[in-house]
Amino acid sequence: MNRIAIFFFYLMFSTGISFASGQVSPKEKAALVDLYNNTNGSEWNSSWDLTAPVNSWKGVKIEKGHVVGLTLFMNNLEGTLPESIGNLDHLSELNLAFNQITGVLPEDIVKLEELKIFRLEMNRIKGSIPTGVGNFEKLEVFSMFNNFLTGQIPESFGKLKNLKELNLSSNNIKGTIPKSLGNLSNLEALGLFENKLEGQIPAEIGNLAQLKELVLSNNQLGGEIPAEFGQLASLKILQLQNNRFNSFNALHAMDANQFLVFDTDDTTLSPKFNDIQIDRTRMADTKFEDENENE
Numbered sequence: 001m002n003r004i005a006i007f008f009f010y011l012m013f014s015t016g017i018s019f020a021s022g023q024v025s026p027k028e029k030a031a032l033v034d035l036y037n038n039t040n041g042s043e044w045n046s047s048w049d050l051t052a053p054v055n056s057w058k059g060v061k062i063e064k065g066h067v068v069g070l071t072l073f074m075n076n077l078e079g080t081l082p083e084s085i086g087n088l089d090h091l092s093e094l095n096l097a098f099n100q101i102t103g104v105l106p107e108d109i110v111k112l113e114e115l116k117i118f119r120l121e122m123n124r125i126k127g128s129i130p131t132g133v134g135n136f137e138k139l140e141v142f143s144m145f146n147n148f149l150t151g152q153i154p155e156s157f158g159k160l161k162n163l164k165e166l167n168l169s170s171n172n173i174k175g176t177i178p179k180s181l182g183n184l185s186n187l188e189a190l191g192l193f194e195n196k197l198e199g200q201i202p203a204e205i206g207n208l209a210q211l212k213e214l215v216l217s218n219n220q221l222g223g224e225i226p227a228e229f230g231q232l233a234s235l236k237i238l239q240l241q242n243n244r245f246n247s248f249n250a251l252h253a254m255d256a257n258q259f260l261v262f263d264t265d266d267t268t269l270s271p272k273f274n275d276i277q278i279d280r281t282r283m284a285d286t287k288f289e290d291e292n293e294n295e
Contacts, residue, residue, distance in 0.1 A: 023053060023054055023055075023065075024054050024062060024065055024066060024067055025065065025066070027087050028066065028067050028087060028088055028090075029054055030084060030087070031067075031082070031084040031085055031086075031087040031088050032048075032054065032057070032060065032067065032070075032088075033050060034082035034084045034085070035070075035081070035082055035085060036048055036050065037082075038079045038080055038081065038082045039077035039078055039079040039080070039081075039099075039101065040076075040077070040078045040079050043076060043078070044072070044075050044076050044077065045074070045075045045076045046058040046059070046075055054067075058072075058075075059071045059072045059073075059075070061093070063090075066090035067088050067090060067091060068090050068091060068092050068093070068114075069091070069092065069093040070088065070091060070093065070094050070095070070096070071093065071095040072095070072096050072099070073095050073096070073097050073098055073099075073119075074097070074098040074099065075099060076099065076100070077096060077099035077100065077101055078099070078100040078101070078102075079101065079102065079103075080101065080102055080103030080104075081096075081101060081103065081105065081106050081109070082106065083106045083107065083108050084108070085106055085108065085109055085112075086106060086107075086108025086109055086110070086111035086112060087108075087111075088112065089111060089112065089113070089114065090114055091112050091114060091115060092114050092115060092116045092117070092138075093115070093116060093117040094112070094115060094117065094118050094119065094120075095117060095119040096119070096120050096123070097119045097120060097121045097122055097123070097143070098121070098122040098123075099122075099123055100123065100124060101120065101123040101124060101125055102123075102124045102125065102126070103125065103126070103127075104125065104126055104127030104128075105125060105127065105129070105130060107130065109130065110130050110132030110133060110135045110136070111135070112136070113135050113136065113137065113138070114138060115136050115138065115139055116138050116139060116140045116141070116162075117139075117140065117141045118136065118139060118141060118142045118143065119141065119143045120143070120144050120147070121143045121144055121145045121146055121147070121167065122145070122146045122147075123144075123146075123147050124147060124148060125144065125147040125148065125149065126147070126148040126149065126150065127149065127150060127151070128149070128150060128151030128152070129144070129149060129151065129153070129154055129168075130154070131154045131155075131156055132156070133154050133156055133157060133160075134154070134156025134157065134158075134159035134160065136160060137159065137160065137161075137162070138162055139160050139162060139163055140162050140163060140164045140165070141163075141164060141165045142157075142160075142163065142165070142166050142167070143165060143166075143167040144167070144168055144171070145167045145168060145169040145170050145171070145191060145193075146169070146170040146171070147170075147171055148171065148172060149168065149171035149172060149173055150171075150172045150173065150174070151173065151174070151175075152173065152174060152175035152176075153168065153173060153175065153177065153178050153181075153192075153197075154178070155178045155180045156180075157178065157180060157181060157184070158178060158179075158180025158181055158182070158183040158184065159180075159183075160184065161183070161184065161185065161186065162186060163184050163186060163187055164186055164187060164188045164189070164210075165187075165188060165189045166181075166184070166187065166189070166190050166191070167189065167190075167191035168191065168192055168195065169191040169192060169193035169194055169195070169215065170193060170194045170195075171194075171195055172195065172196060173192075173195040173196065173197065174195070174196045174197070174198070175197065175198070175199075176197065176198060176199035176200075176202075177192065177197060177199070177201060177202055177205070177216075177221075178202070179202040179204045180204075181202070181204065181205065181208075182202060182203075182204025182205055182206070182207040182208065183204075183207075184208060185207070185208070185209065185210065186210055187208050187210060187211055188210050188211060188212045188213065188234075189211075189212060189213040190205075190208070190211065190213065190214050190215070191213070191215045192215065192216050192219065193215045193216065193217050193218055193219075193239065194217065194218040194219070195218075195219055196219065196220060197216075197219040197220060197221055198219070198220040198221060198222065199221065199222065199223070200221070200222065200223035200224070200226075201216065201221060201223075201225065201226055202226070203226040203227075203228045204228075205226065205228065205229070205232075206226055206227075206228020206229055206230070206231040206232060207228070207231070208232065209231070209232075209233070209234060210234055211232055211234055211235055212234050212235060212236045212237065213235075213236065213237040214232070214235060214237065214238050214239070215237065215238075215239045216239065216240055216243065217239045217240060217241045217242050217243070217263065218241075218242045218243075219242075219243050220243065220244055221240075221243040221244060221245065222243065222244040222245060222246065223245065223246060223247075224245065224246065224247040224249065224250065225240070225245060225247065225248055225249070225250040225251055226250060227249075227250045227253075228250075229250050229251065229254060230250060230253050230254055232254075233255075233258065235258060235259070236258065236259060236260045236261070237259070237260055237261040237262075238259060238261070238262050238263070238264075239261065239262075239263040239264075240263065240264045240265070241263045241264055241265050242265070243265070245265070248264060248265075248266035248268075251264060251266065
């Protein structure tokens with residue numbers, strides 16, 4: 001065998017053959033095994049056979065020898081996420097929702113810069129959202145409702161220009177709503193229900209022309225509703241009840257016919273909006289809450 005043939009054989013062996021048989025790089029496989037071990041993999045509803053090819057492991061999607069999808073929704077994961085999850089640097093979808101994951105988010109999770117879908121809702125994760133969340137420049141969905149998150153909403157969320165859904169409802173997040181969220185020109189759903197948010201709603205929220213759902217109920221928000229809410233022509237679901245607003249004047253100027261769900265503490269608005277066919281459109285008190293009810 002001449003040198004060229006030997007080199008070609010070596011190249012094929014080192015970069016392609018193992019991938020073609022359903023394997024991935026040792027680094028990525030090790031990260032998956034760490035996740036399995038950290039979250040009691042032997043007790044998952046659908047467990048993995050660690051001796052079998054990686055592409056046979058339920059919920060793992062592989063393209064061109066890399067893990068691009070990890071979907072273990074409602075699979076009885078119990079434990080913490082390993083720091084090595086940051087080594088899955090080709091991952092575009094991470095869905096570990098409806099499990100029993102505890103601990104804090106690993107620092108290296110912000111290395112997953114290819115992520116488009118990030119779903120960790122209905123777990124028991126505590127601690128703060130990393131400020132490096134702004135690294136997820138391709139992100140379209142960030143959902144962590146119903147955990148035990150604390151700290152504040154990072155300003156860096158405002159860098160995620162592709163974001164369509166941001167749901168942090170039912171946590172223990174404090175502080176104010178960042179003005180930077182007004183930069184999210186593609187945002188369609190913003191759920192911050194049931195936290196400990198305070199201060200005024202930023203006027204910049206009125207810039208979200210694509211916004212269809214805005215759920216801010218059960219916080220400690222105050223002041224006036226921004227007049228800029230009148231610019232939210234796409235808004236269909238608006239829930240503001242159980243806050244500390246001292247003026248609802250801006251809501252009186254909005255078009256009642258645009259809403260499918262409208263909840264506020266201003267009782268003078270109730271007759272105006274109760275003409276809506278609630279039985280047709282209620283959506284089980286918005287999609288942010290109905291998944292909690294099905295827990």
